[in-house]
Amino acid sequence: MRKPVIAGNWKMFKTINEAKSFWDSIASATIDASKVDAVICAPYLQLPTLVEASQGSSVHIGAQNMHEEQEGAFTGEISGSMLKDVGVSHVVIGHSERRQYFNETDESVNKKTKAALSYELTPIVCVGETLEQRESGDTESVVSKQVAEAFEGLTEEQVEKTIVAYEPIWAIGTGKTATADDADQVCQAIRETVLDLHGEEAASALRILYGGSVKPTNIEELLEKEHVDGALVGGASLEAESFLQLVEATQK
Numbered sequence: 495m496r497k498p499v500i501a502g503n504w505k506m507f508k509t510i511n512e513a514k515s516f517w518d519s520i521a522s523a524t525i526d527a528s529k530v531d532a533v534i535c536a537p538y539l540q541l542p543t544l545v546e547a548s549q550g551s552s553v554h555i556g557a558q559n560m561h562e563e564q565e566g567a568f569t570g571e572i573s574g575s576m577l578k579d580v581g582v583s584h585v586v587i588g589h590s591e592r593r594q595y596f597n598e599t600d601e602s603v604n605k606k607t608k609a610a611l612s613y614e615l616t617p618i619v620c621v622g623e624t625l626e627q628r629e630s631g632d633t634e635s636v637v638s639k640q641v642a643e644a645f646e647g648l649t650e651e652q653v654e655k656t657i658v659a660y661e662p663i664w665a666i667g668t669g670k671t672a673t674a675d676d677a678d679q680v681c682q683a684i685r686e687t688v689l690d691l692h693g694e695e696a697a698s699a700l701r702i703l704y705g706g707s708v709k710p711t712n713i714e715e716l717l718e719k720e721h722v723d724g725a726l727v728g729g730a731s732l733e734a735e736s737f738l739q740l741v742e743a744t745q746k
């Protein structure tokens with residue numbers, strides 16, 4: 495039985511005060527850590543505040559990107575060791591916005607995934623197809639290739655520690671959601687790719703999230719699907735109430 499994950503990706507939203515106020519609104523909620531991994535992936539500057547606030551709670555704090563090197567002359571970058579030092583536990587890698595606007599490639603995603611694992615950070619590796627690729631029937635081959643390249647050289651144990659987020663690019667922030675059946679079908683194709691390349695144990699342990707306009711109104715039907723183990727949520731994770739509703743949906 496795979497434990498569901500609800501990961502909020504705040505993207506480039508919220509000041510430190512807004513992050514504190516979000517935390518104040520969720521602090522008294524009961525989140526059963528045996529039933530769900532609730533994660534908030536915040537901008538770098540908000541991480542120390544959130545890590546401190548979350549001490550003793552069952553909410554994990556994550557970053558949205560990292561550099562693959564430990565240190566060096568990489569102006570403006572943050573390394574996995576720096577994230578670990580701050581107390582972060584998760585990191586989003588290869589989000590489609592980073593692939594689109596910051597030239598992330600499958601190769602850099604692979605390097606970052608390996609680096610994250612070496613610092614005992616849990617990578618949330620994002621994959622997904624464009625509308626054009628979906629319309630030409632290439633969704634499963636595109637996504638399977640992205641997963642295969644992201645996981646290249648990983649041991650079975652490392653794959654088990656990784657989380658994949660399937661996010662069709664055309665569904666992100668658009669209000670358009672893949673149907674639960676479509677999401678499940680692609681998540682199944684991802685699991686089969688991992689089965690072929692990394693074996694049965696890795697494939698059955700791997701948690702695969704769906705992302706793209708997930709809201710409290712559509713989370714339940716997604717969670718009912720065999721291969722969907724939770725969600726990576728943008729817009730609906732910015733409000734404490736809807737974030738908690740998404741988390742609560744896993745505990746029913």
Ligand SMILES: O=C[C@H](O)COP(=O)(O)O
Nearest residue numbers: 503666667706707728729
């Ligand atoms: O990382 C989250 C995804 O990009 C989904 O964003 P969204 O829930 O606003 O569509």
